[in-house]
Amino acid sequence: MTMTSVEFTVRLEAAIGASYVQTDPFSRAAYAVDEIIPSAVAKPSSPEQIAEVVRFATLEKLALIPSGNRTKIAIGMPPARYDIALDMTALNQIAHYDPGDLTLSVDAGTPLAKLNATLLDHNQFLPLLVPWYSLSTIGGTIASGLHSPLQQFYGTPRDFLIGAEFIDGTGSLCKSGGRVVKNVTGYDLHKLLIGSLGSLAVITRLSFRTFPAPIAGSRGFVASFPNAEGALGLRRAIAESSLTPLTHDIVSPELAQIFATRTPNTPEAAAFANLDRRTAQTSLPPIGNWFHPREWQLCAAFAGTPEVLDRYARELTLLAERFRATSTTILDDTTRPAVWGRLRESLSMLLEASPATVILKIAALPSQHPALLASLCQIADHAAVPYALVARAGGTLYFALLPALANDETTTVLAHCAGQIFHSVSTAAGQILANRGHATILFAPLTLKQRISVWGVPRRDLPEMRRLKAAFDPQNILAPGRFAGEI
Amino acid sequence: MLLNSHYSAFGIHTRGHTMNSGLVQELGKLLGEASVLHKPEDLLLYEYDGSVEKARPNVVVFPTTTEEVSRIVKLAAKFNAPIVGRGAGTGLSGGALARTGGVMLVFARMNRILEIDTENQRAIVQPGVVNYELTRAAEPHGLYFAPDPSSWKSCTIGGNVAENAGGPHTLAYGVTTSHVTALELVLPDGEIVRVGSKHGEAPGYDLTGLFVGSEGTLALVTEITVKLSRKPEAVKTLLAIFDSVDDAAESVVEITARAITPAACEMLDGWTLRVVEDYIHAGFPVDSAAVLLIEVEGLTEAVAAQAAVVTEVCNTHSAREVRVARDSIERELLWKGRKNAFGALGRLAPSNYVLDGVIPRSKLPQTLGRIQQIGTQFGFQIGNIFHAGDGNLHPIVLYDPRDAAQFERAMQASTEIIRYCLEVGGALTGEHGVGMEKSELMPLTFSDVDFDLMRRVHDAFNPDCALNPGKIFPLNKGCGEIRIRKQSGAATAHL
Numbered sequence: 001m002t003m004t005s006v007e008f009t010v011r012l013e014a015a016i017g018a019s020y021v022q023t024d025p026f027s028r029a030a031y032a033v034d035e036i037i038p039s040a041v042a043k044p045s046s047p048e049q050i051a052e053v054v055r056f057a058t059l060e061k062l063a064l065i066p067s068g069n070r071t072k073i074a075i076g077m078p079p080a081r082y083d084i085a086l087d088m089t090a091l092n093q094i095a096h097y098d099p100g101d102l103t104l105s106v107d108a109g110t111p112l113a114k115l116n117a118t119l120l121d122h123n124q125f126l127p128l129l130v131p132w133y134s135l136s137t138i139g140g141t142i143a144s145g146l147h148s149p150l151q152q153f154y155g156t157p158r159d160f161l162i163g164a165e166f167i168d169g170t171g172s173l174c175k176s177g178g179r180v181v182k183n184v185t186g187y188d189l190h191k192l193l194i195g196s197l198g199s200l201a202v203i204t205r206l207s208f209r210t211f212p213a214p215i216a217g218s219r220g221f222v223a224s225f226p227n228a229e230g231a232l233g234l235r236r237a238i239a240e241s242s243l244t245p246l247t248h249d250i251v252s253p254e255l256a257q258i259f260a261t262r263t264p265n266t267p268e269a270a271a272f273a274n275l276d277r278r279t280a281q282t283s284l285p286p287i288g289n290w291f292h293p294r295e296w297q298l299c300a301a302f303a304g305t306p307e308v309l310d311r312y313a314r315e316l317t318l319l320a321e322r323f324r325a326t327s328t329t330i331l332d333d334t335t336r337p338a339v340w341g342r343l344r345e346s347l348s349m350l351l352e353a354s355p356a357t358v359i360l361k362i363a364a365l366p367s368q369h370p371a372l373l374a375s376l377c378q379i380a381d382h383a384a385v386p387y388a389l390v391a392r393a394g395g396t397l398y399f400a401l402l403p404a405l406a407n408d409e410t411t412t413v414l415a416h417c418a419g420q421i422f423h424s425v426s427t428a429a430g431q432i433l434a435n436r437g438h439a440t441i442l443f444a445p446l447t448l449k450q451r452i453s454v455w456g457v458p459r460r461d462l463p464e465m466r467r468l469k470a471a472f473d474p475q476n477i478l479a480p481g482r483f484a485g486e487i
Numbered sequence: 488m489l490l491n492s493h494y495s496a497f498g499i500h501t502r503g504h505t506m507n508s509g510l511v512q513e514l515g516k517l518l519g520e521a522s523v524l525h526k527p528e529d530l531l532l533y534e535y536d537g538s539v540e541k542a543r544p545n546v547v548v549f550p551t552t553t554e555e556v557s558r559i560v561k562l563a564a565k566f567n568a569p570i571v572g573r574g575a576g577t578g579l580s581g582g583a584l585a586r587t588g589g590v591m592l593v594f595a596r597m598n599r600i601l602e603i604d605t606e607n608q609r610a611i612v613q614p615g616v617v618n619y620e621l622t623r624a625a626e627p628h629g630l631y632f633a634p635d636p637s638s639w640k641s642c643t644i645g646g647n648v649a650e651n652a653g654g655p656h657t658l659a660y661g662v663t664t665s666h667v668t669a670l671e672l673v674l675p676d677g678e679i680v681r682v683g684s685k686h687g688e689a690p691g692y693d694l695t696g697l698f699v700g701s702e703g704t705l706a707l708v709t710e711i712t713v714k715l716s717r718k719p720e721a722v723k724t725l726l727a728i729f730d731s732v733d734d735a736a737e738s739v740v741e742i743t744a745r746a747i748t749p750a751a752c753e754m755l756d757g758w759t760l761r762v763v764e765d766y767i768h769a770g771f772p773v774d775s776a777a778v779l780l781i782e783v784e785g786l787t788e789a790v791a792a793q794a795a796v797v798t799e800v801c802n803t804h805s806a807r808e809v810r811v812a813r814d815s816i817e818r819e820l821l822w823k824g825r826k827n828a829f830g831a832l833g834r835l836a837p838s839n840y841v842l843d844g845v846i847p848r849s850k851l852p853q854t855l856g857r858i859q860q861i862g863t864q865f866g867f868q869i870g871n872i873f874h875a876g877d878g879n880l881h882p883i884v885l886y887d888p889r890d891a892a893q894f895e896r897a898m899q900a901s902t903e904i905i906r907y908c909l910e911v912g913g914a915l916t917g918e919h920g921v922g923m924e925k926s927e928l929m930p931l932t933f934s935d936v937d938f939d940l941m942r943r944v945h946d947a948f949n950p951d952c953a954l955n956p957g958k959i960f961p962l963n964k965g966c967g968e969i970r971i972r973k974q975s976g977a978a979t980a981h982l
Binding site: 098099100101102103123124155156158159168170172173174175176178179180181182183184185186187188189191192194195196200212213236239240242243244304305307308310311361363364365366367395396435437438440455456459460461462463464465467468470471472474483484485 | 629680682691700746748785788847877919941944959
């Protein structure tokens, strides 16, 4: 610690109370972001205290990064500056829950699992089955912008986040939206917080519409194919049918292999109501032999009355046969969690699968997927880097490069691959086109981040994003440098 | 709220005739005489929308391309004239009125559907495309555009985007913002920008989500990429008939609590449904106290199960009868009764004021009771016809605008109702927007620091208040009226 930082930590302790500030090296190290260790950790217990910290940072020109349990803190570029870690986990109460209205307001530091446990008492839930589920806070989940396999049916937080309270970069406690499911009062500022990585404001409270949990009688379906075409064909046929499954994901043979041979390190917390969530369950059961590791799989989930379940089982199986599936399986309450737990944890399992995993998030229209998949596999094959992918319904695709070793040579190869992928996703015949997709790196070793921007090909609307950043955080103290365009 | 808007256009009036005719002349040169209206008799049509407000623009233009919009905006800036975008003018909060005069851009001639991409379920449209026309064009592919405001046969998608419009079927499918993935915009300095992506999940801040519902105060929308939804296999429309409003309201609460999300759940109270029935003959029982119009959609098997639960819930709450529409003709007749209700009410009084407030659905019964009390207190019959399923109320106050005292009382009663919505945890507006109707009520919801941030966001895109001044922000916290545009030359204060 430098002299200046020692001085500011003393003043910070004076401002919010010494018991809310940690400065010992061991505590601070736990809050490192891309190996940058903050000079102090503040763990406020109220929005007013957070506002105090932000105002302090504004006055002292210090940079701060808010965080929950830091499971997804590695997303984004290394921060340009990082003085204070703002630990939000002391704000962890459910502020308001009206089961009859299906609305909920909750403090940002509330664990997702605790939140869903409360909702499940009323047979409701929040459709956010994100990786590191049992460890994640709701604030971190929203700020990281990670989606869940359920987005196919329930949409993304953009569709069910109905309001927020937050501290802007001037230290003011602001709000937008409200606690009702339909509301057009004022600007939808809360939508901007989704995926903002703490760069616009410190989220203190979030309001959601909740959903009836797909309780009794939800089922899973897995179809295996010798190639990607079969799985993509089935996906398109489902999209054009009357069926509306809760999820459908395409899993590559390499990811299927990881699912079949590994168990996620993240402790398990039952996400669906049909499991007895009071019995402590610490890890997922192994996957059954109906999951074919060397094949492409399409995994779907569906819910409803017995008649509806029959209809899904019948039609999905028929459609899969039309696309020459090598096998199809219907999963019930006993077999389904093994697959859906892994689908949810795909990203955490991929990170565990290699010492230098790179995970790209690629948004591309479903019609572009066949060519895109071919091109991605070609790029990785050409570089002789193992890979795996999961393609969510609606077009979001996670592509992981899984090198066997972490060294300089690997970094060079990864940088080359990532550059090629950025380019091939965003451009056609050398032109950046509006209807093409966009690729960013979600997770990568720091050595790679030091070589290329994880945000990929610069977007055309970066100037507008910079205007927003300046409006929210005029002094650039909130998570500077992590966001797209060096925001 | 509801300041009588006769002060409108005062800004530009004070600037004198010369500047005005110079602008008209240059606009004529740019667009051709036929695309520019400036005679008072031509402007009359554009001084009102679906709200109770009035404000006249100085000149109305009809651009046909994004480039034209950009040039018009630059020209208006040169003459220091405010700019207001307008679709079909069906809005209910004065969003498309030129509160301080200036140039109104009407998007009626930018009405082409540019692309329908069936595989990816997307359409790209110009802002002047009528909502219903998009659904009609998508229907042969088994697709449709989900937001369906009552005015869907005349309102434009550009207007839907500006106001983040709702409609009966947004209960299950979400309001406009959930269906927009990308926008092409013209900023007040004439710059053309694109935000979002056709896919919808572009990395970075959700700029699309910010611009949708910003009521034309941040940018003009010149192209819209929307999601198309797949038409459900089966639809069942139920009409539940009640002898008490409370029973109908309790049924809605329980349907929500029983985890049924109908595609639509509308309520008409007895007084309203009698007026509607008299005009439309939709088959509403005239001796009942309230009806619920409930629609369930999806797989045939799921629809049957949901209809059974809905029927059971309504019967538990003493429904006199639950009818199921036998065919599409019966179904369309019921919906005609709902969607044309406001027209029917127009036969009873010279004017009606349709309110828009939201409450938590669990507070429905008590709120309907309170609205009744307020009506009695102020001496009005207040009808209720609304989106019960999402707690979005539309109380209707009938009044005679020629009677100034009555108008004043009607506005007081309306404010009381909106205040009550907020008291029970609701919101100022669910789908009509703030516009000029509710700008003065905004401090009931937002604090000074909230306004500060909103102002900074506003100024990030519209720093000189050239776009749609006098909307959303209360006048004393806004800019159109109290600020002087920065340009010198014709720098006449808006005061």
